[in-house]
Amino acid sequence: MSSTHAPAHRDRTTTIGAVLVRVLFLGAVLAVVAFTVPLMIQLQQWMWLAVTVLSAVAIFVLYSTKRFVPGKYLFPGTFFLVVFLITPIILTVGYSLTNFGDGTRGTKEQAIDSIIANSVQQTEDSTWYNMAVGTKGDPVEGPFTLFLVDPETGTVHRGDETTSLEEVPADEVTVTSGFVTEAEGYTILDARQVNAAYDALQQLAVPISDTSAVRVQGANQAFEGTTVLSYDEATDTITDSRTGEEYTVGKIGDTKYFVNSSGERAFGQSWLQNVGLNNYERLFTNGNIAGQFAAAFVWTLVFALGSVLATFVVGFALALILNDPRMRGRRLYRSILLMPYAVPGFISLLVWSNFYNRDFGLINETLGLHLDWLGDPTLAKAAVLLTNLWMGFPYMFIVSTGALQAIPSDMTEAARMDGASRLQTTVKVVTPLLLVAVAPLLVASFAFNFNNFNAIQLLTEGGPFLAGEYTRGGTDILISMIYRIAFGGSGADFGFASAVSVVLFALTGVLAAIQFRFTNILEDVN
Amino acid sequence: MQIRRQSFLALGGLAAGTTLLAACGGEEAGGGAGGASDAGGASDAGGAAEGGEEGAPARADADLVIWTDAEKAASLEEPAAAWGEANGLTVAVQTVAEDLQGNFITANQAGNGPDMIVAAHDWIGNMVQNGSISPVQLPGSAADSLAPIGLEAVTYNGQTYGVPYAVETLVLFANNALTDVPEPATVEEMVAAAEAGGAENPLSLPVGEQGDAYHMEPFYTSGGGYLFGKDSEGNFDPSDVGVGQEGSITAAEKIAELGEAGVLSTSITGDNAISLFTDGKAAYLVSGPWAIENIRTAELDFSMSAIPGFEGLDPAVPFAGVNAFYVAAGGKNPAFAQQFATAVASSPDIAEQMFPKNELPPVNLALQEKLAGEFPEVIKIAELAESAEAMPAIPEMAAIWQPLGQAEANIVGGADPEDTMVSAGEEITSQIG
Numbered sequence: 001m002s003s004t005h006a007p008a009h010r011d012r013t014t015t016i017g018a019v020l021v022r023v024l025f026l027g028a029v030l031a032v033v034a035f036t037v038p039l040m041i042q043l044q045q046w047m048w049l050a051v052t053v054l055s056a057v058a059i060f061v062l063y064s065t066k067r068f069v070p071g072k073y074l075f076p077g078t079f080f081l082v083v084f085l086i087t088p089i090i091l092t093v094g095y096s097l098t099n100f101g102d103g104t105r106g107t108k109e110q111a112i113d114s115i116i117a118n119s120v121q122q123t124e125d126s127t128w129y130n131m132a133v134g135t136k137g138d139p140v141e142g143p144f145t146l147f148l149v150d151p152e153t154g155t156v157h158r159g160d161e162t163t164s165l166e167e168v169p170a171d172e173v174t175v176t177s178g179f180v181t182e183a184e185g186y187t188i189l190d191a192r193q194v195n196a197a198y199d200a201l202q203q204l205a206v207p208i209s210d211t212s213a214v215r216v217q218g219a220n221q222a223f224e225g226t227t228v229l230s231y232d233e234a235t236d237t238i239t240d241s242r243t244g245e246e247y248t249v250g251k252i253g254d255t256k257y258f259v260n261s262s263g264e265r266a267f268g269q270s271w272l273q274n275v276g277l278n279n280y281e282r283l284f285t286n287g288n289i290a291g292q293f294a295a296a297f298v299w300t301l302v303f304a305l306g307s308v309l310a311t312f313v314v315g316f317a318l319a320l321i322l323n324d325p326r327m328r329g330r331r332l333y334r335s336i337l338l339m340p341y342a343v344p345g346f347i348s349l350l351v352w353s354n355f356y357n358r359d360f361g362l363i364n365e366t367l368g369l370h371l372d373w374l375g376d377p378t379l380a381k382a383a384v385l386l387t388n389l390w391m392g393f394p395y396m397f398i399v400s401t402g403a404l405q406a407i408p409s410d411m412t413e414a415a416r417m418d419g420a421s422r423l424q425t426t427v428k429v430v431t432p433l434l435l436v437a438v439a440p441l442l443v444a445s446f447a448f449n450f451n452n453f454n455a456i457q458l459l460t461e462g463g464p465f466l467a468g469e470y471t472r473g474g475t476d477i478l479i480s481m482i483y484r485i486a487f488g489g490s491g492a493d494f495g496f497a498s499a500v501s502v503v504l505f506a507l508t509g510v511l512a513a514i515q516f517r518f519t520n521i522l523e524d525v526n
Numbered sequence: 527m528q529i530r531r532q533s534f535l536a537l538g539g540l541a542a543g544t545t546l547l548a549a550c551g552g553e554e555a556g557g558g559a560g561g562a563s564d565a566g567g568a569s570d571a572g573g574a575a576e577g578g579e580e581g582a583p584a585r586a587d588a589d590l591v592i593w594t595d596a597e598k599a600a601s602l603e604e605p606a607a608a609w610g611e612a613n614g615l616t617v618a619v620q621t622v623a624e625d626l627q628g629n630f631i632t633a634n635q636a637g638n639g640p641d642m643i644v645a646a647h648d649w650i651g652n653m654v655q656n657g658s659i660s661p662v663q664l665p666g667s668a669a670d671s672l673a674p675i676g677l678e679a680v681t682y683n684g685q686t687y688g689v690p691y692a693v694e695t696l697v698l699f700a701n702n703a704l705t706d707v708p709e710p711a712t713v714e715e716m717v718a719a720a721e722a723g724g725a726e727n728p729l730s731l732p733v734g735e736q737g738d739a740y741h742m743e744p745f746y747t748s749g750g751g752y753l754f755g756k757d758s759e760g761n762f763d764p765s766d767v768g769v770g771q772e773g774s775i776t777a778a779e780k781i782a783e784l785g786e787a788g789v790l791s792t793s794i795t796g797d798n799a800i801s802l803f804t805d806g807k808a809a810y811l812v813s814g815p816w817a818i819e820n821i822r823t824a825e826l827d828f829s830m831s832a833i834p835g836f837e838g839l840d841p842a843v844p845f846a847g848v849n850a851f852y853v854a855a856g857g858k859n860p861a862f863a864q865q866f867a868t869a870v871a872s873s874p875d876i877a878e879q880m881f882p883k884n885e886l887p888p889v890n891l892a893l894q895e896k897l898a899g900e901f902p903e904v905i906k907i908a909e910l911a912e913s914a915e916a917m918p919a920i921p922e923m924a925a926i927w928q929p930l931g932q933a934e935a936n937i938v939g940g941a942d943p944e945d946t947m948v949s950a951g952e953e954i955t956s957q958i959g
Contacts, residue, residue, distance in 0.1 A: 102921060103655035105635055114657035114855065118685055128665050191614065192589070195861035202860075217663050218865030225663065268655030268921065359793035360802075374735050375792060375939060463735045465932050467941035468949040492628065 022063060029059050051087075055079060089505070096279055096498035099255050104270045104495075111269040112231050115238060115258065117202075119229035123212045129157070130178045131222040133201065134186030139193045146206055146214065147173065147180035147188070148222055156180060159206035159214065179220065191219045211241070238266075254278045279499035283485075292472040292481065297507075299381070300477040304449040307388045308442055314389060315396025316434070320426065323404050334401075341394035349458035352387045375464050377474030384475050388455050392445070403437040404430070443515055450511065456480040478504065582629035585638050586618035590862040593630060594644035596621050598849070601883035602644065605876045609869060615862055627652065634658045634856040641857035642866060647679040647848040650687050650919040659852045660860065661685045668871045673908065676889030679848035679916035683761055688850030689870045691877040692886035694814050695911040696744060696844035699821060700829045701725075704809040708829030712837040713745070713780075717789055720809035727794070730808035733938050734795035737931030741812055742781070744842035746934070747915075748835030749777020753926055754918055764922040764958055769930055770951020778933075778943035780836050785938035792939050815887055815907050822903075830906050832913065846914035849886060887911065925957040 033056045040049040058079075062071045129148035137143055145160045147168070156173055159165040174182040181188060194201065198216075205213035205227070212226045231238050238247040238258055247266045250259035254275040257265045284290060318337060322330050340348065355362040356373035364371060373383045407430060415425045449455075456462055462473035462480045472481050482504055486497035585591055592606060599621040610617035620640065622629050627649050633639030635656070643659075653659045664686055669677060676690035698716075700708045704723040710716035720728030732738050739746070750773025755766030768774055784790045794802065803811035804824035811817065812833055821828055835842040851870050853863040870876050874890035881888065885901065887908030888894055898905045917923070933950035937943050 219861040
């Protein structure tokens with residue numbers, strides 16, 4: 001079917017298989033769009049709707065014709081770049097300008113609904129009825145009538161939105177084990193229908209007096225209660241029917257709340273609002289954070305560089321030793337050396353954290369010391385580096401062992417023939433050759449340790465925190481400090497956390513640029 | 527939330543490690559390979575923020591879906607299923623191992639959350655301000671059948687938001703082999719008795735390098751410290767922070783004395799506090815119902831009593847944490863959730879069926895009486911909880927734990943009591959903003 005000597009250029013013949021694949025692919029795209037577009041309209045996700053529609057149009061334009069050949073190749077990469085990299089960044093920047101967080105997640109309507117719904121109160125000595133819901137109309141739309149059996153007296157009552165409770169003649173209803181199961185002229189809803197109509201039933205209040213009404217509780221109970229608060233859209237106020245107090249919208253800090261007459265916050269519920277650059281302002285003015293940032297940055301560099309150097313030196317040395325054919329039992333040693341690597345980091349970090357305990361830790365007990373490893377900033381830093389050495393040297397060992405195999409043995413032999421000693425051969429021939437191969441990995445390892453959150457959080461939690469210090473502990477690297485600033489305080493504050501992320505993004509960007517330069521230099525050497 | 531995590535740690539650091547491992551396995555794989563993650567910082571912070579999507583299970587397809595942590599889920603599964611069967615409904619109990627509260631709030635907001643959750647009462651404030659839970663009306667009879675602390679705990683701003691079923695608080699365990707005073711009346715008496723008995727450590731109370739404000743609360747209140755003042759209606763007033771006030775400084779000075787005398791130590795942590803006691807190295811232990819099983823396994827001859835206060839100062843008042851059922855505001859089946867809540871509130875049956883798999887002190891008075899013969903230790907904790915104070919549920923509590931715990935740990939380690947406590951108060955006030 002397909003020609004074996006297809007011309008490379010301007011091919012007008014099309015195989016059935018290719019057409020089929022193309023039709024299936026475009027069909028799938030169309031199906032996804034047809035499925036998601038109504039959903040997005042329903043959820044009012046206009047930005048994602050635009051992204052979806054534009055992508056779909058682009059896909060059709062690009063892949064349904066034979067034109068735009070470069071576009072066919074460029075599109076997938078661009079698409080994923082935009083969706084997975086650029087959009088999150090834009091969203092993060094967007095969130096950083098809002099107060100998105102606990103108490104300010106939803107819309108104003110949701111906050112008001114929650115405030116009003118939470119103000120339902122039972123009346124004193126409220127009667128609890130066994131409830132059945134009847135309707136003469138639609139089981140979802142209503143109108144509904146409540147049939148209530150007083151479990152103590154067994155009397156049956158009936159009432160709806162406008163008619164207050166009236167006793168029902170016994171011959172009009174059938175009562176089975178305390179619940180009305182049949183009523184003349186009405187359809188009685190089953191539990192699932194009640195559940196389906198629950199929103200409407202929550203609004204239903206069968207009046208008893210001016211202040212109280214029978215309200216639905218669950219699928220088969222009702223009680224006498226009252227809604228204390230009501231919202232007036234025209235004046236944008238919430239009124240308390242018991243005290244007559246009015247709550248208006250007022251601003252506390254960056255956020256709008258419903259406040260009482262003296263301007264104090266009346267309810268915890270608030271809503272998502274734009275706060276401009278307030279999050280950034282808070283980040284840089286709160287508790288000399290700039291200074292703490294600088295101090296944490298210096299330690300982060302020391303930690304990352306120290307970890308890489310120490311693990312590399314130990315790993316490389318062990319690799320050299322175990323690469324010597326005169327060593328016996330190399331396989332065994334190699335397996336043992338990989339042990340730290342085989343134990344999941346999360347577990348070994350927690351175990352090590354216990355080793356450093358001043359009074360009960362393995363290290364002090366074995367060595368007969370009384371060092372306050374995790375309580376002294378300098379010792380804690382040493383402990384972190386020591387543990388990270390344990391965690392990281394097997395990786396360097398594997399890498400070095402691998403790289404050593406790649407160095408041709410005639411090179412070292414030639415060096416030896418030329419009269420170089422073993423040490424000279426190792427330092428002057430093997431090491432430079434190995435470094436060329438390993439350097440990019442060292443850079444990567446540095447970048448990894450630069451943001452090695454686990455090593456700090458699981459071992460010291462950033463501590464020790466000297467008296468009066470809450471922002472930065474003795475072993476806090478940037479990422480762990482920022483994590484505490486963003487999430488350690490009072491509940492989830494995504495807006496502020498986003499601002500912190502944006503700042504860290506900028507910092508990491510600068511660092512990445514420096515690393516690229518470094519890598520380029522190495523490549524030049526090569 | 528923090529507290530729960532710490533009590534789990536007490537149950538076994540390794541277990542916690544495994545949970546973490548399971549939860550973050552994906553990240554580990556990437557990191558372990560030594561791979562460079564270029565935007566690691568941003569994605570790490572983002573990952574935690576968006577944790578909601580990671581840890582939450584997909585909502586099960588059932589008439590009533592309940593989310594809770596692993597231990598409660600195990601004990602709830604059978605009773606919930608039996609209730610469902612009796613009412614012709616299907617019930618699914620789902621485990622949320624990590625960050626139940628955050629996952630629930632996020633899922634509820636998105637409309638794919640559960641109908642109910644089971645959790646400690648101190649989450650109420652945050653869940654209410656996020657509009658995540660609906661009030662639950664308790665039948666009039668419930669007030670008489672439940673311990674007052676249970677009702678007090680689930681009442682927030684004058685409204686009841688949950689149906690309580692179990693209560694936890696801290697008590698003093700004494701190793702009868704190491705002390706002649708099983709129920710000391712004061713801290714001083716306790717220390718003297720422990721020293722006379724020749725114990726290696728007089729008292730095992732988890733402090734750790736970062737402090738533990740929950741376990742330290744009895745001593746803090748004995749000195750006269752409070753966390754938040756109350757307004758005229760008895761609600762907590764977040765603008766009145768007690769940390770750094772006079773009483774807290776008296777407490778700080780007393781805590782400093784205990785630190786100097788070696789009674790409190792930062793080397794006793796949530797990981798080793800219980801094992802120190804069960805290994806016979808500590809004469810006394812401050813812990814909760816979660817320690818009972820370990821102590822029983824160790825076959826120690828032990829006594830339980832209220833935690834003593836300092837001589838001549840206020841009584842020690844620990845926190846009480848109440849476990850309760852809540853109805854999700856955004857659940858698909860609110861009617862069934864409310865029905866289940868009413869069922870739990872009106873009879874002790876479900877709490878009783880949950881007890882064997884998770885022995886928490888019940889709040890139902892009839893159930894307490896029923897279990898008193900077979901489980902005297904557990905019921906004793908329920909009785910002692912009556913004189914505890916329900917943990918404040920206001921969202922501002924989140925700002926308390928870290929600074930207060932840290933300050934107390936530093937004071938135990940020898941920092942100046944007054945300065946340290948005052949600075950902790952300033953830190954808390956600035957966080958509440």
